[in-house]
Amino acid sequence: MSEKHPGPLVVEGKLADAERLKLESNYLRGTIKEDLQDGLTGGFKGDNFLLIRFHGMYQQDDRDIRAERAEQKLEPRHAMMLRCRLPGGIITTQQWRAIDKFAEDKTIYGSIRLTNRQTFQFHGILKKNVKPAHEMLHEVGLDALATANDVNRNVLCTSNPVESELHQEAYEWAKKLSEHLLPRTRAYAEIWWDQEKVATTDEEPILGATYLPRKFKTTVVVPPQNDVDLHANDMNFIAIAKDGKLVGFNLLVGGGLSIEHGNKATYARTASEFGYIPLEHTLAVAEAVVTTQRDWGNRTDRKNAKTKYTLERVGVDVFKAEVERRAGIKFEPIRPYEFTGRGDRIGWVKGIDDKWHLTLFIENGRILDYPGRPLKTGLLEIAKIHKGDFRLTANQNLIVAGVPASEKAKIEKLAKDHGLMNAVKPQRENSMACVAFPTCPLAMAEAERFLPQFVTKVEDVMEKHHVGEENIVLRVTGCPNGCGRAMLAEIGLVGKAPGRYNLHIGGNRIGTRIPRMYRENITEPEILASIDELVGRWSKEREENEGFGDFTIRAGIIRPVLDPARDLWD
Numbered sequence: 001m002s003e004k005h006p007g008p009l010v011v012e013g014k015l016a017d018a019e020r021l022k023l024e025s026n027y028l029r030g031t032i033k034e035d036l037q038d039g040l041t042g043g044f045k046g047d048n049f050l051l052i053r054f055h056g057m058y059q060q061d062d063r064d065i066r067a068e069r070a071e072q073k074l075e076p077r078h079a080m081m082l083r084c085r086l087p088g089g090i091i092t093t094q095q096w097r098a099i100d101k102f103a104e105d106k107t108i109y110g111s112i113r114l115t116n117r118q119t120f121q122f123h124g125i126l127k128k129n130v131k132p133a134h135e136m137l138h139e140v141g142l143d144a145l146a147t148a149n150d151v152n153r154n155v156l157c158t159s160n161p162v163e164s165e166l167h168q169e170a171y172e173w174a175k176k177l178s179e180h181l182l183p184r185t186r187a188y189a190e191i192w193w194d195q196e197k198v199a200t201t202d203e204e205p206i207l208g209a210t211y212l213p214r215k216f217k218t219t220v221v222v223p224p225q226n227d228v229d230l231h232a233n234d235m236n237f238i239a240i241a242k243d244g245k246l247v248g249f250n251l252l253v254g255g256g257l258s259i260e261h262g263n264k265a266t267y268a269r270t271a272s273e274f275g276y277i278p279l280e281h282t283l284a285v286a287e288a289v290v291t292t293q294r295d296w297g298n299r300t301d302r303k304n305a306k307t308k309y310t311l312e313r314v315g316v317d318v319f320k321a322e323v324e325r326r327a328g329i330k331f332e333p334i335r336p337y338e339f340t341g342r343g344d345r346i347g348w349v350k351g352i353d354d355k356w357h358l359t360l361f362i363e364n365g366r367i368l369d370y371p372g373r374p375l376k377t378g379l380l381e382i383a384k385i386h387k388g389d390f391r392l393t394a395n396q397n398l399i400v401a402g403v404p405a406s407e408k409a410k411i412e413k414l415a416k417d418h419g420l421m422n423a424v425k426p427q428r429e430n431s432m433a434c435v436a437f438p439t440c441p442l443a444m445a446e447a448e449r450f451l452p453q454f455v456t457k458v459e460d461v462m463e464k465h466h467v468g469e470e471n472i473v474l475r476v477t478g479c480p481n482g483c484g485r486a487m488l489a490e491i492g493l494v495g496k497a498p499g500r501y502n503l504h505i506g507g508n509r510i511g512t513r514i515p516r517m518y519r520e521n522i523t524e525p526e527i528l529a530s531i532d533e534l535v536g537r538w539s540k541e542r543e544e545n546e547g548f549g550d551f552t553i554r555a556g557i558i559r560p561v562l563d564p565a566r567d568l569w570d
Ligand code: HEM
Pocket: 058, 060, 081, 114, 115, 116, 117, 121, 232, 256, 257, 258, 433, 434, 435, 436, 439, 440, 441, 442, 481, 482, 483, 484, 485
């Protein structure tokens, strides 16, 4: 289909201002170092405001108190969000103890947020604490380089500790991909770690002096789990194993979820299957995909710059042939793979290595000491005695991984005593929200703060229709940028205005179909009325094991999105 619509390989025209900024930044340095000394403002000025994103930070302000501060003629209370690079989400307990202390001592909110891209963020770091944050990460072997902006960001990997050998191999590739595609500039080390400026000129052989046209996301997926939600990402390596050993990857390119309300030139898109490659070609192929997107991605319009748009403009086959040419390979036909779900298995599970793994459900990924549920203290206490590691999942949960049988009871007691193992229904476990208010500057409606009570109401509806022990993949995102991955949910709410959402349905359980808008700009009672009606029908009319999303399609309640680039908005 897309082959019929080939456009120019390179879009000519006036470059977006972000391109000037990157070019003039001297390989991401800008004047960040000087700006740090300026105590007159709590924010970063001029180009630095955007440049710090390459260093893993977003400048934000508390929107709950914005109006009050404006009235008092004060600048907004600026503070940074800082996101760590953590390929595959694996973090040692020593590292955890360090980040726990930092969150406690040096952030406004005192929390750690596990994100749905398998890392953690701090919210509310004042300017004076920004450098100490990067120093703290460095001391424990971490960094925040390239976790935001126009680069390859944190690389995800399926969190499946059961088949641990295969998982371990997949994880090693996630790490290698992350390292290989990192910016090579020394700017990060110079600014944050006071390392010397080396006299050689900077070079970015893969990313180039103006980096990528737009953000770029990579995953390594181990079927049958699609917990990383590969179709939300630009470049995806699906692990293919033979006799339990990793032998190669299926490559899928060009997924992405962000849209703009009412702008039909934007669309969420599932990734296209390029083909199979044996392991030894992995880095060359990754590099070829990235450099093709670097050279062909639209640098004149940031709303049309992601890989998904490049693919549609030049044609999937043309893009694929270019990747083959650059990597010096030919893709083999896709090897069979199958997904069964996206959720995490909460609770204990025994791995093939005889170690135990405990997946803890963390609502919204928010780790904080709540009254009666001191989650943050609980994890700290576990981190003090646990000899394995922690693994963050792409569902914002946390796995205490590699527990010997002898330690199981001790860890379980700590988890229970701190409210980390409170029973929740499957519906809550399969619900997710982005951050939105109060910190996200782009939020149009509540998400993280809205979700917990909303899920309780959905649970009541499910109970009423006798499906209280089942679940529907439910996600809320505070604006159409889509961080909460609502555009891959069975029920997705996309924030439109305070208290108002677009309701999307028709996605599937395994995350391979984009949902379509069913009702526009509606309030919570209206959303619940729709869910009540639809869940009522699902519970009565569904076929055996038929998921909610598949049912809404089969029953003709919503038309499936088959070719998102062309039919999402029809
Ligand atoms: C144009 C598109 C997008 C923009 C401008 C954007 C911007 C942002 C901003 C400003 C935040 C910080 C919010 C806060 O922590 O206070 C954020 C968080 C986040 N975004 Fe996005 N985003 C976009 C699309 C996406 C998509 C499509 C995904 C995933 C598929 C994603 C994943 C995340 C994640 C994981 C976080 C961390 C918090 C969380 O887990 O909700 N973003 N984004």
